[in-house]
Ligand code: PEP
């Protein structure tokens with residue numbers, strides 16, 4: 001048995017033979033042309049027209065398979081085919097070099113791909129594969145080569161150097177169990193499409209030609225491929241695959257369905273994430289966005305606090321991957337049970353009541369500003385919101401907003417492009433819930449942190465397992481504070497969500513919808529079960 005590692009795109013298992021997919025190399029026999037440059041340009045234009053038609057058909061196919069957001073790449077490809085720089089380059093090669101249209105298109109594709117690949121920006125780097133994809137299509141149309149198909153009949157795990165978005169969508173799913181590529185990032189369009197199409201896949205794997213035809217297990221949960229797996233492993237992975245399938249078939253019917261009750265009330269269901277790896281889970285479970293990004297994960301194990309640019313890279317990646325869906329980034333919430341080695345803390349007798357959340361950030365402005373600038377910069381790459389934790393007073397919110405404004409000014413002076421950003425707070429202290437009426441005019445949204453709210457309302461240390469019998473998050477006092485917060489928020493035009501664990505409790509979903517909660521943000525795996533629950537509810541019926 002041999003084992004290779006890669007970056008997982010989807011947490012699923014595929015078992016089957018490995019087959020190499022090698023893209024046909026179009027050696028362009030005819031390089032110099034007997035035709036005039038104008039005649040070659042006409043040939044190019046006809047092939048371009050045909051390519052545009054194919055891309056529009058691919059868009060329709062992708063729309064059916066993966067939905068509008070992910071299908072959009074084929075619209076982008078159509079736009080790229082009309083890009084002036086692209087067309088000018090083809091035209092100038094034809095006019096100055098006397099070559100065929102296929103040669104001019106191929107050279108243009110290679111040149112632009114090399115330019116994109118050399119850029120520092122990871123988004124632009126990924127565009128290199130796109131420009132190659134469109135040029136290959138035009139060349140194939142010019143030389144009359146049909147679209148490439150999978151050269152095998154038996155369902156197999158595809159192995160390739162890389163895959164383009166159109167190859168990913170075009171492939172016959174009945175013969176494709178999963179794929180493994182050497183190149184490509186987990187954020188490429190091909191990867192995003194594979195994820196949405198529910199194809200287990202790994203990228204960044206050191207593939208070996210000698211694997212051809214060998215049995216393998218692709219384990220997307222752990223990012224491993226096992227070639228010639230040991231019998232016990234094969235058995236365990238087959239069982240895991242069965243389990244995944246059962247769950248998937250139950251829930252996949254719910255993907256891309258709205259969170260609407262039988263009588264038409266709706267709620268947003270988002271995901272809470274605590275690491276970059278959770279982003280894939282949020283997408284896989286069809287979350288409406290990220291309702292809580294616990295940014296502490298960047299700090300907790302770090303020897304030094306992450307810099308503005310390190311944080312920006314992470315937030316931007318999340319925002320881009322979410323492709324326009326909202327991402328609520330909670331500012332640093334260290335202290336209490338979350339001690340970060342990079343901020344040695346003084347001993348506190350009652351750390352849960354100590355220097356934590358927004359208090360810590362307001363006391364350490366440099367650290368706070370570093371994070372806020374990173375969040376503001378990421379706002380240009382998606383729909384980003386910022387949220388302050390552990391608020392107890394209007395003063396804290398105003399101070400935090402003032403620091404945010406300072407950061408915005410600094411960035412604008414640097415000439416940085418910024419997007420719109422919503423500002424919200426966590427309501428997780430009794431004080432915040434009780435003065436929600438005064439806090440609401442300061443912000444765009446509230447998110448109820450019921451874990452801390454329960455701890456502070458009931459005076460129960462959430463860390464102490466011995467107190468579990470007394471920890472009742474459904475306590476009437478907690479529920480009343482939630483109701484009060486929702487009502488106060490709505491009176492001032494704020495949307496109100498719940499991101500504490502209580503939001504994922506299916507037995508409370510009806511009560512929350514009746515209160516008018518706008519969003520439930522829950523662990524990724526809880527999104528679809530909650531959707532199932534909500535779609536079966538009827539709020540027009542009296543409470544049972
Ligand atoms: C909460 O307190 O409910 C919450 C969501 O924040 P955390 O659990 O990270 O403290």
Ligand code: MG
Nearest residue numbers: 428449451452
């Ligand atoms: Mg909390």
